[in-house]
Amino acid sequence: MSRATAASVQPIPRVALTWLLVAQAVVIIPHLEHLPLWIVALWLGCAAWRIQVFRMRASYPSGIAKLALVAAAGLGVWFSSGSLIGLDAGVVLLIAAFVIKLMELKTRRDAWVLILLGFFAVTTSYLFQDDIIAAAFSLLPVLALLAAAIGLQQSSFAARPMPTLRLAGGLLLQALPLMLLLFLLFPRMGPLWSLPLPGDKAMTGLSDSMAPGDMVELSQSSALAFRVSFDGQPPPRSLLYWRALTLERFDGLRWSTAFQRGDRPPQWQQRGTPLQYQVIMEPNGRPWLFALDAGQTSLNDARMMSDFHLERRLPVRQGLMYRATSWPEALLEPDDAARAQRINLSLPQGGNPQARAWAQQLRERYPQPAELVQAMLRSFREQPFRYTLRPPDAGSERIDGFLFDTRAGFCEHYAGAMTFVLRAAGIPARVVTGYQGGEASSSGNYLAIRQFDAHAWVEYWQRGRGWTRVDPTGAVAPERIEQGLEAALGQEGSFLESDPFSPLRYRNFALLNQLRMAWEDANYGWQRWVLGYQAEQQGDMLKRWFGGLDRQWIGALLIGGGALLLGLLALVLFKPWQRTADVQLRSFQRFERILAPLGMRREPGEGARDFCRRAIKVLPAHAQAIRDYLDAFEKQRYGGAAASPAELRGHLARLRRELPWRLRPSRGKGT
Template identity: 60%
Template sequence: MSSLPGIPRIALTWLLVAQVLVIVPHLVHLPLWMIALWLGAAGWRVQIFRMRARYPNGWAKGGLVLLVLAGILLSRGTLVGLDAASVLLIATFTLKLLEMRTRRDALVLIFLGFFCVVTAYLFEDGILAALYSLLPVTALLTALVGLQHSGFAERPWPPLRLAGGLVLQAIPLMLLLFVFFPRMGPLWSLPMPSDKGVTGLSDSMEPADIAELSRSSALAFRASFEGEVPARGQLYWRALTLERFDGRRWSQSSYADVPVAPQWSKAGESLDYSIIMQPSGKRWLYVLDVGEMAQDSGRMMNDFRWQRLRPVDRPLLYQVRSWPEAAREASAEPPGLRQALQLPEQGDPRSHAWAAELKAKYPQSDALVAAVLQHFNREPYVYTLRPQPLGRDSIDEFLFDTRRGFCAHYAGAMTFVLRAAGIPARVVAGYQGGELNPNGNYIQVRQFDAHAWVEYWQPGRGWRSIDPTFQVAPERIEQGLEEALSAEDGFLDDQPFSPLRYRELAWLNQLRMSWENLNYGWQRWVLGYQGEQQLKLLQNWFGSLDWQRLAIALVGTGALVIGLLALWLLKPWQQRPDPQRQAFRKFERLLARHDVRREAGEGARSFALRAARQLPEQAEQIETFARCFEQQRYAGGPASRDALRQALSDLRRALPWRLSR
């Protein structure tokens, strides 16, 4: 390799093409000046190739490196972390172009390119991104092919064809490896991309936060049920509970973080489903009450929420079994119940007064709750995503003045009132409902499905969930946000091109559903094909999971794939001598046992004549075979293997049996 320093023109062309293709998916998160850097480097390199510019000297290179480092520091604020590292990688990938003199340098560049493609996967791993990445990979391989050319080749397409062929031919084997290669957990922890701009629930809630979420159609998670999909109205996906209220903002209490599963007892039917969760950057998982799942997926916390040890920063698949009718902490008073009665020291006097009034009127907590719900139902409350801003006593103003708001307002206000009336209560944040994809029998829950509801505790019956929003806007629960806002024109109005806005167009909706379905499959079978998923699949295929058997299956199938490919590539049958020639070889071997050997330059007829003279008793058979051979090979007679075989076996029978000499 070292003896071939120059970089062929084809290789350079394809390297530049590959660089563009590699960098494009990174543009989303790259600082803009990287484009200028690439353009400058590529232009310089082309000029070098055309002998119009020189390679940068040491000073220029050092200056460029410093410039890039300063740029990263300015635009990213740091030089460590995945984002800065990826920018640094791309910058190296770009600048290496200027330093590329020999084929070895070009190889370094190509290998760097493969790493850049891998880095792009960390930021975007959708189906389109994966398909797209075949382009830069093929281009890089093409450049690699171009490097190997002898320098006589000038046309750019043959290397591309070859590289494309290589990729296509590699795909069966790749699939095999993908399925069988054992997955293992991370060996060490690595920084994750931070600027994914994850939207979702947070561990504290102001009403405006949920209004913000309702503008996002980003996917939160998908759930596929094993049996019948429950009615929409029953799909309350719990994420976390908010117990502490400071007068404006509901937030998690420290008590909720105690990793001790509360007492609960199963009752009624159970639901089995699996969830593929989009990265949320948070540790909690989404479950229907009361969820149960394998120990390694997460832990149940004190407030019935499920939580992982590490934030969910990549799509996560988990299996849940839920018992919707389970009794929660019914038998004994929960140890942290005091937290569910906490209220700010002052403020909202009207609400306090109303609560006291209610308390006096309805000593039973059930009746009190029903009265509050009825209040929301009867009084002219309006469900809207655009409520008036609230002042200092936000609960009072909402309950008695504006009476306009959405789930967070209603849940917060109701919890306040219940607490003020001495009933332990808390706000539950999560998602409600979701869209059923009829093609795939699964439910997609988006950010605009974010919801907040209330649960209160009652001695002997435990925690019970109620949803005040249902009283105000039942269509929000039964049909979804879009219906609830149909009068208001507020649904996704800042996303004019979101296909979700055009659900009335049947074909478009169908298209969208199919696309969602494809993505779901991608999530589930490709991106989620890790540890457990792989074990499950392989167990399905092979019954028990025996690594020895798996290894044999992998090696066996791999060998088969390679063997077929080798047959197709090398076409050994084209090199095999024709049947006449084979038959004649047998004829020669037969006679050689009787010491009649053909010279290289001896034709069939003269050899047969000589053999017949030497073996006069078999002369007839020998001549028959020779005539038959000559007829087929030279006289244009029909090629018949059988005739030759027949003549040969006649001869064999006529000859005295002899093993060999």
């Protein structure tokens, strides 16, 4: 059996087992939110059993017991996730294997398998959360896994956990320059495959259809939807209508999209001064992007659809940063009435007779679309309509019930009712969903748009003017548009009532709000400079650094820079300038390093013979090995014998093999 093979089947030292248990605990913690509780119970049971095995109070499980445990884990994944396929189930299976492997942990080879599994499990946590806290916490399991690996290799640390941890921390710090270099310069490639979001759930809450009550539920969430930073002064809040989708079909209850991927691009005319800005989206599992009207984006795989919303080819499954340009004064389809007439005048047969009758009255009195729209807005403003998150039931005829009975609702009630009446009056109209407004950061560098900023408004079509935005919510609750949802619901007290611990509910407390805004700024920087550092940003950076150099020269410079960095790191680690050419002195320094972990350190001015005598008193069982080394050293150093490095190395190797590494060393210096 070779030395490497023999080492791989040796028992696992206590310090390595300790750090493996710690690593498993800190690997599992970030997954607790989406792991079933039985995984935690499984780990506690496996850890307790393995500790008892180490204490020789229990035996390793039999093959049948391990097989039964694996089968039980598989059934547990099936019942908790509903499948053995998919991201959620795959991660649970991985964590279960990571835990069960602890039960058969016998040799160092088994420990290495567990360590590699641990590193892979750490990376899966980024599939669920990638903010600053998650990134900082992921260093803890990496540190514990490195400590376990060192405990397997460095026998002098086998009974000393803290020196092992310090060495692991030192290695991690030494790797940081290389990590930074690779992050900045390694080519940014797209994913080799695509995975669905956890649970296949969209985080924004917006969907491709809308019914009364949908936006009410969404308004109770303070989760971030996206952030925007403008090139220059941002427009007033009242103009910040972030388009997501256009809903053109109505079945009597729900509004839904009507566009198709094969639809032709829309016709529009750029007018006015464009706005340029950068958007950082949160993952939502949907393909559409957010932009002001009329928007264009720098993404190669995104385009403007026939209803003027922006859409990617693939869903946004991870944080996405893109630049966009918008023309708020653009004319949207000013001359093309065919599609507007075909889709945006259709209504279900029958239903809501009062709303239809009102539409005819308005049409007779106000023949011009703009006049009719203003008449509806005056009605919303002057009649006792209320803006509320607690709308009463409007009955089976929802439009009639809202307009003529309850007169209380949220943005989707007003947008849906107004669109219905406009269509009944012969004016093409549609509902647009997205977000309105945004909270400015403390530094003023960006706007944060959250779930409760979700909004619905109306577009109606006129020949020569195209699609024109109108927001009935602004007529009922202008403070919602000018100041935000919290101001509009101040008297009702329903803002984030289902989330009492949200810091956004306590923005009137100056200190708490300052701390929250500081944390928001830190997260924005993390998203922009770390998560948003993709191929486009890397290309811009390389152009700024290297100018007009071609890719071959840039590649050569990067390779040379990497080699230089590794060379500097090697110089710092090995310190060749501190090495002496004296063969015997270098050998004695190694002798001292062998004894140092056991508490034996040479005193200043103490000679070699006196130091060895002290060592013999502390380690009498190994006195002969120490004397043999001392004799060889003195003969070569002082007796005139020819220098023989191989002889000194042989005595050191013998001493290293014989020392009792499992014995806990004394922290004193010996006597």
